[in-house]
Amino acid sequence: MGTVVDDAASVEFHDFFERHYAELARLAHLLTGESDAADDLAADALLALWHRWDRVRAADHPVAYARGVVANLARSRIRSAVRERRRITLFWSQRDDKTENPDIPGMVDVQEALRRLPFRKRACVVLRHAFDLSEKDTALSLGISVGTVKSQTSKGMAELQRLLGSQEAPRRMHAAVLRATGAEGRER
Numbered sequence: 421m422g423t424v425v426d427d428a429a430s431v432e433f434h435d436f437f438e439r440h441y442a443e444l445a446r447l448a449h450l451l452t453g454e455s456d457a458a459d460d461l462a463a464d465a466l467l468a469l470w471h472r473w474d475r476v477r478a479a480d481h482p483v484a485y486a487r488g489v490v491a492n493l494a495r496s497r498i499r500s501a502v503r504e505r506r507r508i509t510l511f512w513s514q515r516d517d518k519t520e521n522p523d524i525p526g527m528v529d530v531q532e533a534l535r536r537l538p539f540r541k542r543a544c545v546v547l548r549h550a551f552d553l554s555e556k557d558t559a560l561s562l563g564i565s566v567g568t569v570k571s572q573t574s575k576g577m578a579e580l581q582r583l584l585g586s587q588e589a590p591r592r593m594h595a596a597v598l599r600a601t602g603a604e605g606r607e608r
Contacts, residue, residue: 450546451494453535465489487561533583541576548573
């Protein structure tokens with residue numbers, strides 16, 4: 421893209437990549453619910469960061485910037501999938517046998533419950549509870565205010581508790597995320 425990056429910047433980016441790639445892939449996985457797409461989204465985000473590395477490395481919070489890029493790419497992917505589903509539905513919905521109020525199993529697992537949340541609520545809940553980010557860091561990552569993080573996290577957790585039928589949703593979510601991402605043994 422015409423960006424000239426010196427050797428020091430290249431080494432710095434490589435170090436950033438090594439330290440944060442796995443975290444960004446986990447974030448992408450939790451936001452999209454697609455393990456196959458997580459690596460691609462993390463790689464796409466890091467490629468975008470590389471093209472703007474001179475600006476990213478000068479930022480106050482480069483990791484928050486990276487998380488924001490992943491969140492935006494995940495949002496775009498979800499929107500694209502929704503549009504595709506709508507097109508398929510319009511094309512194939514010649515019959516009138518739609519199922520309303522499907523019979524949902526008694527216990528909805530955390531990942532399925534997360535997928536049901538609107539993107540912003542899901543992102544706030546995942547960053548706050550799965551990544552243990554502060555409200556300020558979550559706001560920085562998503563480019564929203566701390567107040568929005570507080571309200572979206574609160575509403576998202578209330579919805580998860582409703583879906584999971586438990587007051588222990590935060591603990592169950594954290595444990596399920598650790599199991600799903602293989603981070604059980606790496607927890608601080």
